[in-house]
Structures are given as C-alpha cells and as structure tokens.
Amino acid sequence: MYRGDRSRKKLLVNYGFRLPSPLKTDHSNLKNFESYDFQTVYVSATPGHMKSRNQIILLSKL
Numbered sequence: 001m002y003r004g005d006r007s008r009k010k011l012l013v014n015y016g017f018r019l020p021s022p023l024k025t026d027h028s029n030l031k032n033f034e035s036y037d038f039q040t041v042y043v044s045a046t047p048g049h050m051k052s053r054n055q056i057i058l059l060s061k062l
Contacts, residue, residue, distance in 0.1 A: 012018035 006023070009018060009023055013020045013023060
C-alpha cells in the first residue's frame with residue numbers, strides 16, 4: 001500500500017496536480033505512524049485486535 005500510494009503521489013506531482021511536499025513527509029506506513037508520540041487519546045467503540053493489544057500499553061503509560 002505504501003509504495004502504491006507513493007507512486008500515485010509522485011505521478012500527480014510530475015503532472016502538476018499536487019505539490020511535492022507530500023513526497024518529503026510521507027507517513028503512510030504503519031511502522032512510521034506508530035513511532036510518533038501523540039498527545040491525543042483516541043477511543044474506539046469497537047476496538048480490533050491491534051487496538052486492544054496497544055490499549056493496555058497506552059493505559060499503563062497514562
């Protein structure tokens with residue numbers, strides 16, 4: 001998904017439909033996204049497996 005999204009953005013930049021800044025700050029892969037230290041608490045009414053697993057870690061940090 002990451003490479004396909006990056007390829008699409010690159011094509012749009014080349015044809016002038018998008019600014020080149022998203023190519024420099026692309027955070028669409030999960031590993032990069034999870035590495036950020038967000039200050040917001042998100043709550044889901046129906047958490048999935050990944051959210052349930054990470055929720056215990058986050059709650060212990062609070």
